[in-house]
Amino acid sequence: MLAQLIALDWGTTSLRAYKLAEGGQVLEQRSLSTGIMQLPRTPRVIAGQPCADGFELAFDEACGDWLDAQPGLPVIACGMVGSAQGWCEAAYRETPANVADLGNSLQAVRSIRGVDVHIVPGVIQRSRLPNVMRGEEAQVLGVLHHLAGNSGGDLLIGLPGSHSKWVEVAEGCIVHFDTFMTGEIFAVLSEHSILGRTQQRGGSFDGDAFDRGVQVALSSDGEIGPLSTLFSARSLGLTGELSASAQPDYLSGLLIGHEVCALAHAQRHRRNSVHLPSIILIGNSQLCSRYCRALDACGFARVSLGEQATERGLWQLALAAGLIPPTLSR
Amino acid sequence: MLAQLIALDWGTTSLRAYKLAEGGQVLEQRSLSTGIMQLPRTPRVIAGQPCADGFELAFDEACGDWLDAQPGLPVIACGMVGSAQGWCEAAYRETPANVADLGNSLQAVRSIRGVDVHIVPGVIQRSRLPNVMRGEEAQVLGVLHHLAGNSGGDLLIGLPGSHSKWVEVAEGCIVHFDTFMTGEIFAVLSEHSILGRTQQRGGSFDGDAFDRGVQVALSSDGEIGPLSTLFSARSLGLTGELSASAQPDYLSGLLIGHEVCALAHAQRHRRNSVHLPSIILIGNSQLCSRYCRALDACGFARVSLGEQATERGLWQLALAAGLIPPTLSR
Structure with missing residues (x-):
């Protein structure tokens, strides 16, 4: 089965890579420790050119062989790779934010092999105490799409971690969130x-x-x-x-x-x-x-787990951005 | 003027030594960095004997010359020196605790020069979440004695620090406290x-x-x-x-x-x-x-600062313990 998209969840300490086929089906996935604070440092040749850039090296390790096999595959990435310390800054989008808002605001960076990496912006809530997320927005949107029909008014999406996020959603939008x-x-x-x-x-x-x-x-x-x-x-x-x-x-x-x-x-x-x-x-x-x-x-009486949130969210964002023909959407 | 007492406030990172005269008057004071986690390590001769014990070395640095000048001076100490990691453990006294309770529960450790160091026990509050203090009890009692007349019912004593203590007092007793x-x-x-x-x-x-x-x-x-x-x-x-x-x-x-x-x-x-x-x-x-x-x-509308709390408290505790003749109390 042919791949349609490479999706990267590229955070501070880890990089997860997904090769996705029609409908967002996962063909292969990898987990690497090359987060943006732990990039590779050993120069090598990529696409015939010597390269010492940590982002290029990590990108090539994560999916260079997938791109060699299918050179035209589109690439989308979320997480701290889009921060000021990342490969290319993708400015925050304000709440409320949905798949269309974010999908239309991808920030492309061209890799040494000529492939564009399309980076999802984070989301900012400009309250008195502002709140920001990077990476979690893709996961939330992945869960929301899969719910289909639940408008979200009675729903809270929790993303436990170093900095837990608790996200309120309404009609497909991220409308409010808190960080702990x-x-x-x-x-x-x-x-x-x-x-x-x-x-x-x-x-x-x-x-x-x-x-x-x-x-x-x-x-x-x-x-x-x-x-x-x-x-x-x-x-x-x-x-x-x-x-x-x-x-x-x-x-x-x-x-x-x-x-x-x-x-x-x-x-x-x-x-x-x-x-x-x-x-x-x-x-x-x-x-x-x-x-x-x-x-x-x-x-809290009703608690469930969201599955495959990241890859589903990145698939939807790539669709919204036009990186994948709509005929392959499901 | 002759000294009557050596008082030590011996904590985790520092050691303060006071030479006190009649009425608790401060003749001299010193501040050293030889807290119980930072004891000296270089062996030397003390009172004619080779010594490598960190507590002995720190004690000698703090007040060896005072004892050389007046060999019979009593010594009292409060703080982490009385903890399980200290020179000699002085078991906690339970709340409510006053000067008499603590003064009658000093734990003596004999130093290499033959002088006893009388260690003030800490205070424990056996609530569902227990609370403990070591050193602060002397300061609280020093402030309380100086207040004389205020029964403490409308008073809260605050000791900001790495672990802040907020102490409720009544009729000369420490009755309740919280730690932050x-x-x-x-x-x-x-x-x-x-x-x-x-x-x-x-x-x-x-x-x-x-x-x-x-x-x-x-x-x-x-x-x-x-x-x-x-x-x-x-x-x-x-x-x-x-x-x-x-x-x-x-x-x-x-x-x-x-x-x-x-x-x-x-x-x-x-x-x-x-x-x-x-x-x-x-x-x-x-x-x-x-x-x-x-x-x-x-x-909080009424906030004031307590002065000389440690030395006053240790003086009162030494009096209660009978280390100083009552005729010299003031």
């Missing part, structure tokens, strides 16, 4: 704060410790907020109530618990209703499973 | 997270940036909590609304603002009143000045 730095804060506290010193890491997932952290965040003790409750990961250790091996997942549960609790509060406030929206989670399955536990404990 | 890891979180985020990458540090204090961070934390935008608002230190930079040099103090204001906002909420809840207590701050003057700004913005 939970994942990165967990990482820096574990690696660089006093909380990490007593942690024994590397064990299997300790669900009881995780749930205990969530419960503390959701309890009346949690109302004082994470800047204070975090200290319990140490003090419960000092009193012998929390073992060293339980401390990492307790801390994870505490932080994710505070996040979902704040999210529930913000959602009820914005919707002016006690009713909480349905949730679709996109991302790493182990992390999504942690969020499922915490969301459930917090009263 | 604000200072350490600011440090690890600035040094190790993405927020630090765009910060330009080292400038003079930017009061406008600090106040702006405080206002965000106290505003309706701040209700979503610090895990989310922290991202604005990056996103406001991306939109050109916050300069690189303003980012450190904005982040500081944001975190301290979230702390005092949570504190006000917790205090109103605990006191079942909209009325906020008077505050006495103890600590580094630049940090106290930041907290004064944030507390004022948050509606």
